[in-house]
Amino acid sequence: MIAPLGARIRQRMAQLHRWTGLLLGWLLFVIFLTGTLSFFRQELSLWMQPERPFIADPVPSKAAFEHAYQYLRQQAPEASHWSVTLPDARDPLLALSWRGPEGRGQVLLNPLDGRRVEARDTRGGDFFYRFHFQLHYIPVLLARYLVGIAAMMMLIALITGVITHKKILKDFFTFRGGKGQRSWLDAHNGFSVLALPFHLMITYTGLVTLMMLYIPWGMEKAFPEQEQRQHLVTDVFAFLPAEPRSGEQAAMLPWEQLLAKSEVYWQGAQVGRIQVANPGDRNAKAVLEANSDQSDILGISGHPPFMVFDAVSGELLREKVLAPAYDSYGILLGLHLGRFADWPGRWLYVLLGTAGCCMLATGLLLWTSKRRKKPGHSRAGLWIVDRLNLTTLAGFPLAVVAMFWLNRLLPLELPGRANWEIHGLFLVWLAMFLHALLRPLKRGWYEQWMLAGILLLGLPVLNLLTTDRGFPDSLLSGDWLFVGFDVVLVALAALMFRFARQKRES
Amino acid sequence: MPAKVRFHFEPCLRILLATLSAFLLTRWSSIAVLALPWSPEQSVVTGMQLGFVVFAATVIWVFVASSLRNACLGLLPPTLLLIYFSHGAGL
Structure with missing residues (x-):
């Protein structure tokens, strides 16, 4: 009695797994890929702005703060909000941004001399980070709901995937290569089970x-009033809500004094960011946040300690509340962002994220591989799923590489340059979609993998020709970021060529 | 012919029931946590973190149940419980 019931449950779970996977698999693949790239958000930004000076030693925060304060006081005195991100081990520059009645602005400063760093207009790694939860070209809120629905389906597909499996451990140690559908299934199981805790963690x-x-x-x-909710938002996100200016000018306390207070409270943890609302006004408030990279002091939490000060009197108005629900939120957030991770840890994150992409890719390929064999199956459905698989699994990574090409090729003075890099990515992706529709399937796969490989292999050469940070120079100056980038590009190119060869031989 | 219609009809109803009940149970659970003996901020943030688990578990239950009727019967106790506690929190 129990066994057949179990089998029926597994069958229904498999159904749920298959359809949630198919409907949202493409979107999830794109989210997973850009999310995985986001673990290298700072590094991608550095690579995409080769004009940034290479600074080997981090700078003490006090001097850097003074440069930031002077710049903002002169250039954005009327702004309603300032934000300063301090240099750290991953990003050696001071990043300032402000917003106000006259609009927004942002600038990079060299922390050594406080001078402005002129670098090409690009969104850098931030594009991938933003895209992985709010996409592009569609309203932010709508996109976030879409991504949320996809993530929820992913969580359900993961759990149902586990229930579907009778022999999860045995399957994991099985690989039958060169057998079509069976091989895709084994590969799918391998990537899924190998990193299952990671997949569940990152989705949740x-x-x-x-x-x-x-x-x-x-x-x-619980908080029907907008103001009460703002307090909660401040507690959870260290976010300063906009308050009206008093209109009365007042001198702000030197930031150094605020810094001194925070360092006492945080057992020596470094400040990562300072935000000021209504600078120069009687109502000025400042938020100091610790840099969440400091896992030796702060643990893995992505919700670092913060303090809200009256920026004129220096009175401490609010600070991070130590409470279980906030702490568990901080740990969940920290696990997702992976900012606590050192270099080996960050690479592990990237490898596991890649396993997630492979899980989604092999799952999508399994769907078509299974149906190709069934004679009664709708050809039209199979045809379109095949083409969307090609466009997404080969075409999207290719479009990302094309964006790196545009980053080096677009003229520096082009108006809206940063946006054109992004338009370029989507135009190339569209071209890959048309290519997938027009070419025979196997040729299509072969050509897109080949093109992706050629673009990847060409990037180090392009970088050598268009910047002064090519492979030989960066190797000699110990600029390991640029060296590493070239090595990874060549390795990925080799992988693409392998995929292409497989398509030609099969 | 009737058998074939039934075949397509049943999964559709399950999807509908799963979506609707998961949404409602998540909503009620996020309010019912306010009955916990903690500060409202702590309860609210706890409810947010638990909500996703409630949603996923509800969907999976609706597909695990052997029939639609059983799925509804199984949803009844948590629904009543959550409505009771949501009410206690000032609904």
């Missing part, structure tokens, strides 16, 4: 990062 914690948007009802019931 991803949902948690936007929990205020997805599950707002408790907050709305």
